[in-house]
Amino acid sequence: MALYDPVREELVKADPEKGSFRVHRNAYRSAEVFEQEKQQIFAKCWLYIGHDTELKKKGDFHARRVGGRDLIFIRDKKGEVRAHYNTCTHRAAKVCRERTGNARNFTCPYHGWVFSSEGNLVSQNAQTGYAEGINADKHLDLRSVDRLEQYRGFWFVNYNPKAISLYDYLDGARDQIDALMDQTEGQQIILSGEHTYSIRANYKLLCENSYDGYHLFPVHASYFDYLRDQMVGTPGEGLIDKTLATYNSAGCARSLGNGHAVLDSFVPTGRPVAQWLPSMGADTKDEIEARYANLVSRMGEERAKYIAECQKNLVIFPNLVINDILSVTVRIIEPESENKIRVTAWAMGPDDESEQLRALRLDNFVSFLGPAGFGSPDDIEMLEICQDAADHTPIEWSEISKGFGKAEDPLYAEGAPDDEIQMQAYWTMWDRVMRGIDTLETR
Structure with a gap:
């Protein structure tokens, strides 16, 4: 059972009649609470990834960690802003090791798989061994975050596909x-x-x-x-x-x-x-x-x-x-x-x-x-x-x-x-x- 359980323990106690608002210090110091925050807070809230003006040209990118997950924030060759997970779909290596730059493609340093700025798998760096049409369903393309939205140039990601809109969230x-x-x-x-x-x-x-x-x-x-x-x-x-x-x-x-x-x-x-x-x-x-x-x-x-x-x-x-x-x-x-x-x-x-x-x-x-x-x-x-x-x-x-x-x-x-x-x-x-x-x- 997780530490943060309203039956066993409350970490926030508010008593308006007494004018008292208290926070249990386990909310600041408990590794168990932090693990639950990853699931409840950072997997469900809108998280800022970057501003529109950081991607001035097609191919401009920034590799960033957002809510504990490594992402590539990029303007693709069509001019669209995207956020891909920074991991090769082959054997998990990071495909982007630079913090910032401009790129048409990303090449995995491990086995040479190549992905376009849109995230499409372009090459597996091999002529044989793979079944024909193995990526017909696109499962080997770079995976993008579930939600990516902006308000007045401030771009946010959300890892929950059911999340309310960024507009409503900002209130x-x-x-x-x-x-x-x-x-x-x-x-x-x-x-x-x-x-x-x-x-x-x-x-x-x-x-x-x-x-x-x-x-x-x-x-x-x-x-x-x-x-x-x-x-x-x-x-x-x-x-x-x-x-x-x-x-x-x-x-x-x-x-x-x-x-x-x-x-x-x-x-x-x-x-x-x-x-x-x-x-x-x-x-x-x-x-x-x-x-x-x-x-x-x-x-x-x-x-x-x-x-x-x-x-x-x-x-x-x-x-x-x-x-x-x-x-x-x-x-x-x-x-x-x-x-x-x-x-x-x-x-x-x-x-x-x-x-x-x-x-x-x-x-x-x-x-x-x-x-x-x-x-x-x-x-x-x-x-x-x-x-x-x-x-x-x-x-x-x-x-x-x-x-x-x-x-x-x-x-x-x-x-x-x-x-x-x-x-x-x-x-x-x-x-x-x-x-x-x-x-x-x-x-």
Whole structure:
């Protein structure tokens, strides 16, 4: 019997009357729970594989591990986007050993079988021995994932053929993606380069951290000191302390359905999209203000202000993070075990911005959320000491109760920026999917 059994043990306990929301620490540290997550979460939820702009030309591909399965994300010679399992149908070897590139065909290094970009078996590298028509039913072609769908260029896979549509799955997160993609009349693109690193922690700890407004000032104090120093002698001097004083009333945390949630906050770091600060340099002011005026003309004042000035930390259940803050970071959190994750992150930006704004955007991508930036090292240290303590102490429960009980349904709730309603939404969905209450399947 699996450890996660609602008859024997509950891993999530919510008591709205007492305002208590607790998660058992076995959800972070148990190998048995992780094995069940593979079957219940990562085999049934929509998982991000890549963005449309990463496949610019026919034949462009990326080999990626998604939900524990090796895939080839490719634009075939007809221009269609596909996701093949990265394994030869002969004797299981990987047919693609490069992380990225461009290819018309993939040749298995073991016995030389050749497959087209569409996945068709082209050659078995042998003239004799195989029965005529052995692949008439196409069973020796590369196998593709059961479901592959996109929303505004963000491609997701699902290993469950009965899964609900990606559109329905994203629910309220669609509006957050829209706010990102509508920043420009041009195209939002994934910029070259990526960050890849490992953390000794459960994947859900990083999901929690990614939109946790409660930890911002205790953990990232040195970053705010840096911002203060940048603004000394400028019209922005004193802005950081003013922000700290009004932080709880200026933004909010919102759960968006199906376990997705966003932290909306107003931190004066400046945003290349359309929020200029003196610390960003006088040479960028005209362009940024022009971009804001364009937003107003297209979207109206209220929507433009939200897109330009609000920093948005979005987590799409179970393991995609889109941080639209001082830069835009798209981050996949791939679990490798119950206490180890591999993180891959990309910068995103408009294809029509100037070299000055692009340089500013990339500097922000590296300097805060990069693995050696101001933010990520602080966060990584916190995640690893959380995991270490969970693994080596007998304390059973973590208390994630801040702001709980204000809404009838945790999957659609709203709270202050430093509340924990985002995590409550995530864990509510996790609990429902793990116990089979919500199958995420069409009826």
